[in-house]
Amino acid sequence: MMSRVLKVNNVTKYIEKKEIIKGISFNIEEGEILGFLGPNGAGKSTTLRMIVGLSKPSSGTIEICGASISTQYIKAMENVGCLIEGPDLYNFATGMKNLEMLSAMSKNISKEDILEVVRLVGLENRINDKVSTYSMGMRQRLGLAQALIHKPKLLILDEPTNGFDPQGIFEFREIIKDLVRHKNISVLISSHLISEIQLMCDKVSIINDGLIIKNAKVSDLLSSGTIYWVLDDPLKGQTLLKEKYKADLKIENNELMGNIDLEKIEEMNKYLIDEGIKLKYVGIKSLTLEELFLNLTEHHHIT
Numbered sequence: 549m550m551s552r553v554l555k556v557n558n559v560t561k562y563i564e565k566k567e568i569i570k571g572i573s574f575n576i577e578e579g580e581i582l583g584f585l586g587p588n589g590a591g592k593s594t595t596l597r598m599i600v601g602l603s604k605p606s607s608g609t610i611e612i613c614g615a616s617i618s619t620q621y622i623k624a625m626e627n628v629g630c631l632i633e634g635p636d637l638y639n640f641a642t643g644m645k646n647l648e649m650l651s652a653m654s655k656n657i658s659k660e661d662i663l664e665v666v667r668l669v670g671l672e673n674r675i676n677d678k679v680s681t682y683s684m685g686m687r688q689r690l691g692l693a694q695a696l697i698h699k700p701k702l703l704i705l706d707e708p709t710n711g712f713d714p715q716g717i718f719e720f721r722e723i724i725k726d727l728v729r730h731k732n733i734s735v736l737i738s739s740h741l742i743s744e745i746q747l748m749c750d751k752v753s754i755i756n757d758g759l760i761i762k763n764a765k766v767s768d769l770l771s772s773g774t775i776y777w778v779l780d781d782p783l784k785g786q787t788l789l790k791e792k793y794k795a796d797l798k799i800e801n802n803e804l805m806g807n808i809d810l811e812k813i814e815e816m817n818k819y820l821i822d823e824g825i826k827l828k829y830v831g832i833k834s835l836t837l838e839e840l841f842l843n844l845t846e847h848h849h850i851t
């Protein structure tokens with residue numbers, strides 16, 4: 549059975565009497581990567597800061613591997629590694645020295661543990677160079693090594709590739725996927741980059757204006773779509789499908805189209821043919837995560 553690594557239950561946060569987080573809930577199971585997606589100011593950082601114990605929820609509960617962050621703080625935090633607001637690094641020391649200083653502050657971290665995280669983040673060749681000579685991507689990977697050094701079950705990343713070039717983004721993504729695959733780590737990653745979430749995450753929680761407007765599997769979100777029919781008689785097709793399936797389809801450029809449950813397509817095609825319509829072409833255009841996100845947030849701005 550998969551165990552639950554993170555449980556966020558009905559959490560709110562007031563800052564100066566203003567409700568910034570308005571009762572949000574989501575979970576992460578072992579081995580999952582959850583994307584936390586939302587526009588600037590939606591409340592992502594505020595939420596992540598509460599999960600890693602940098603600020604307290606006004607109400608609601610947060611559990612990490614079954615330990616409540618309010619009543620079992622130390623136990624909960626033992627299982628979390630995070631990279632929030634850029635890593636804390638000593639520029640004039642080497643990467644290795646930075647990791648050694650950090651490990652000296654906690655017990656039970658061996659030289660082998662340090663070498664392993666260095667390998668995991670791919671810094672073997674540069675670890676004995678001064679941090680001041682590192683690129684942005686390398687600094688971030690060293691920060692990741694710091695976050696991993698005490699072998700957490702849950703890794704929390706706040707906009708980790710902000711300002712990276714495409715190569716850097718690609719490398720960072722591969723490192724995270726490897727961690728999940730080989731080290732059984734679960735990840736919560738916040739981003740306003742939809743492509744990032746689409747390429748990396750199993751699940752997504754979309755936050756807008758302090759509310760979660762969608763918790764879903766990325767694959768499920770992407771399986772809804774628009775269908776196009778090219779028929780000899782689109783008007784008749786429209787009427788038939790409306791009568792039988794209550795499908796709300798429109799005609800554009802002589803094509804019949806609309807959003808339908810894609811599982812119904814085969815049945816609808818057969819019905820059209822049975823009713824004597826000539827079916828010339830059927831196409832599906834899947835929605836991208838970006839289109840879905842815009843649809844969802846647009847809808848919520850109108851309230």
Ligand SMILES: Nc1ncnc2c1ncn2[C@@H]1O[C@H](COP(=O)(O)OP(=O)(O)OP(=O)(O)O)[C@@H](O)[C@H]1O
Pocket residue numbers: 563564568586587588589590591592593594595740
């Ligand atoms: N200390 C604070 N005092 C007052 N308002 C705050 C404070 N911290 C955050 N906020 C407000 O809370 C809201 C959510 O901010 P938050 O930083 O969590 O958003 P975000 O989703 O992380 O956005 P971004 O991608 O821009 O970082 C914003 O409207 C912000 O102005």
